[in-house]
Amino acid sequence: MALEHAILVSLLEQPGSGYELARRFDRSIGRFWTATHQQIYRVLRRMEADGWVSVEEVAQDGRPDKKVYSAAGPGRTALSAWLREPVEPETVRHELAVKIRAAAFDDPAALISEVERHREGHATLLARYLHGEQRDFPDPAALDARRELQHVVLRGGIEYERMTLAWLDDVLATLHRLADRTDSGATPPSTPGSP
Amino acid sequence: MALEHAILVSLLEQPGSGYELARRFDRSIGRFWTATHQQIYRVLRRMEADGWVSVEEVAQDGRPDKKVYSAAGPGRTALSAWLREPVEPETVRHELAVKIRAAAFDDPAALISEVERHREGHATLLARYLHGEQRDFPDPAALDARRELQHVVLRGGIEYERMTLAWLDDVLATLHRLADRTDSGATPPSTPGSP
DNA sequence: GTATACATGTAAACGGTTACATGATTCT
DNA sequence: AGAATCATGTAACCGTTTACATGTATAC
Known part of the structure; x- marks a missing residue:
């Protein structure tokens, strides 16, 4: 704990x-x-x-x-x-990843708006981080230990958000590609309400 | 849930x-x-x-x-x-980030080996992901929906590990820089065992 | 002979979430 | 008049973790 x-x-x-x-x-x-x-x-x-x-x-x-x-x-x-003390690696809970794999057994297009919503949230967060960085760390050369360490943690947050945005774009491209194939090979979508 | x-x-x-x-x-x-x-x-x-x-x-x-x-x-x-259904953003638990900020009130050098340990773990995981990608997705052009979606999730894992490795290098560089300054301005390390 | 893999479970403790409660002040 | 902010708390519930329990079969 x-x-x-x-x-x-x-x-x-x-x-x-x-x-x-x-x-x-x-x-x-x-x-x-x-x-x-x-x-x-x-x-x-x-x-x-x-x-x-x-x-x-x-x-x-x-x-x-x-x-x-x-x-x-x-x-x-x-x-x-x-x-x-050594810390064990964090236990991951990535609900969106579960959903993406679940989409294979349903309609992949149904996930697009949800992924777009996530994308927006991460874009907003990235903008806030970048704004905070400019405000709190305008001169990275002249920082004491405390602020140096706060800054490196913030940089981690920024890089995480950047990476996540790029990945969500990749996810969206994949979902669109799958939605465009109105096809055969895929598992047919289930019809909720009439099981 | x-x-x-x-x-x-x-x-x-x-x-x-x-x-x-x-x-x-x-x-x-x-x-x-x-x-x-x-x-x-x-x-x-x-x-x-x-x-x-x-x-x-x-x-x-x-x-x-x-x-x-x-x-x-x-x-x-x-x-x-x-x-x-919409999913709320995940609640984050990033213990290492807490430790990094905590290091400002202790000896930053004491964290170096721990961060290196994490770095190694992430490097191993990245290697395993890349190996798994080559094994399971050798021909990305010819995939059905299920495997496409599995692949995009795996790509997310790969990008996450890459980003984390780069960030941990940044953290290590910062810690080394702070350890090299045997300085003044910083909060003096506490002496555990004799409080 | 000891450890590991297979296979399923109970029980207790702990941590986190949600709902509810109270009460004053300031902003719209 | 109603909502939001400041400030602290109780209670119930739910999910997760850890420890314990049992028993067979194979590998070293």
Whole structure:
């Protein structure tokens, strides 16, 4: 489990409340680790019990009080130990790939709009990454360690999106080619509703 | 949830027992959807109860009996309906990216061997994909719909591995650059064991 | 004789998702 | 007046992972 560690990194970069962390997980960190506020609150309480983070209750006027968390010594030690542990390769869940192979037993043309929708989403994300790169890393020569490492992770996101876009174009071309053959050899589409 | 659908696709491509399915999920299908044998057995029972698959008990000599599952009509209908539903983007879990950002608060050099290990794993996988491509798709002009779609999914895997390798080289170069600066500006590494 | 492959399962623990709840403030 | 933002939480459910269990046959 790495949610604890992702939270620690985020708190080291900037202390904050559970709510603020949840928003960061919607934005920057969420690019490579997702979490809902319920998860975050639960894990924060456990981390506090383990001494990984310290809390300070902050009263606000006009707004509810908040608990501001900071990474504590034992948390840093735990992060350091985790960094030195080997991580197994990620378990992949690529639903679209399952669908593409499933299309062989149905009508390949039925997938085209879905793939186009995905393509659009990835194009938007790539544009956002590139915009963020220009904003946050305008002068790549003069960066400290933290920003260098943030930048290399962002470059990974950018290259992933570029690659995915190119692949989705390949998928679309393949689906169109199969749809144009109104043919024989293929498995006939099933007729849903009348099985 | 798409485990049911991944199983259906696999059974449409070739009927088989739970055990055989588990092995396929370790090999080809596991590239984009992982599952253990416990999950598969449980889901197969549910799918059988729902009429998505039919079972035939096959006695074998020298080996335990097995239950051979095949996709049934209602399963095909369900697959067809699922294909037409929109899928939300995958939730990403990229532990290595968390570690890279974490390295800013520790010693970046401590990550180098881990990243190299990942690099090796991806290089091996890419080699296996390329070998599989040459073996299974030697003549890309003469493919039916099923194999065309299998091929485009495999091409996605190949491009993903290529991109990942290039990115990991970028990460390694960055880590080496940071390790060479035995510097100031960076956050000093914590000393695990003596917090 | 030990390990691996074949073949199927139960049980417990854990992590993640979804729904619900509360309550003040600010924006449209 | 209604929606969105800030802020924290409970409860139920579902899916996944890990450990344990059983038994035969073949390979080293």
